[in-house]
Amino acid sequence: MTMLIDDVETLKDEQRRNYQTHGFLVLRNVFDTTEIQSLLEESNRLLNERGDLISPQNLRCRYMAHHETGEQLFEVFDPVNDISSICQRFSLHPRILSAVEALYGEPACLFKEKLIFKPPGALGYQLHQDIPLAWKDFPRTFLTVLIPIDPSSEENGCTEVFSGYHNDFLTNDASLYMLPDSVVDANRCTALVLNPGDIAIFHGLTPHRSAPNRSSQMRRVLYVSYNARSDGGDQRDAHYAEFRERIRSHRQQMTSEPVFFK
Numbered sequence: 001m002t003m004l005i006d007d008v009e010t011l012k013d014e015q016r017r018n019y020q021t022h023g024f025l026v027l028r029n030v031f032d033t034t035e036i037q038s039l040l041e042e043s044n045r046l047l048n049e050r051g052d053l054i055s056p057q058n059l060r061c062r063y064m065a066h067h068e069t070g071e072q073l074f075e076v077f078d079p080v081n082d083i084s085s086i087c088q089r090f091s092l093h094p095r096i097l098s099a100v101e102a103l104y105g106e107p108a109c110l111f112k113e114k115l116i117f118k119p120p121g122a123l124g125y126q127l128h129q130d131i132p133l134a135w136k137d138f139p140r141t142f143l144t145v146l147i148p149i150d151p152s153s154e155e156n157g158c159t160e161v162f163s164g165y166h167n168d169f170l171t172n173d174a175s176l177y178m179l180p181d182s183v184v185d186a187n188r189c190t191a192l193v194l195n196p197g198d199i200a201i202f203h204g205l206t207p208h209r210s211a212p213n214r215s216s217q218m219r220r221v222l223y224v225s226y227n228a229r230s231d232g233g234d235q236r237d238a239h240y241a242e243f244r245e246r247i248r249s250h251r252q253q254m255t256s257e258p259v260f261f262k
Helices: 013-022 033-049 085-091 094-104 236-254
Strands: 024-027 061-065 072-077 108-116 143-148 159-162 189-191 199-203 208-210 221-228
Touching (some): 094 108, 108 236
Antiparallel strands (some): 024 199, 108 221, 143 199, 143 221
């Protein structure tokens, strides 16, 4: 399930079938070193120069516990395109869109994007499916493209996907988002070990998880998600309006501290 950059413009039938069968696809060497360097430099700029944004109260930001100490570590800008023209350019890059649209068989619409830094020690994510059962109008064609900025390895907690579960929800309980590992077969797990320049694409119902970052370096990835145009059209602004309201409500239930979006 790999391909070279020259193949991005026209995904082979076999690659589309693999995606339909397994729920994910790995594409190698989609971007060159210079292109990835620009994304690396931009991630450094955002982290080092936009400290005014980094706050637990900012709805744009998410934190993750250190897997040993429990210290809360800044991990995510979500969204990121409105503060980074370079991230926006990658989100709408013709090579990305051509691959996604080949899988859809129709035009794609940008749905959301986030820049994950995953600093050393950051705990990973439990098993889950990205399409929330409780969010009734969430597009069912939702898929995500992973664009690694640093090498993604098992040591630094790369994303792990489980093949063949992407045709339905794994639970009927709408209140349950994080899933027990017992609902999937461990033998169907693939660690998305990627180099900068590669990308991976996985369906919104493909179960996935990630382990802690046990390395000494960040594992930065730009995650960009789309929906098929026939599945609701352009929904990004509406999604983020509802997304922020859901996060605001959740955080205000957990703490009395005021929240904001900046």
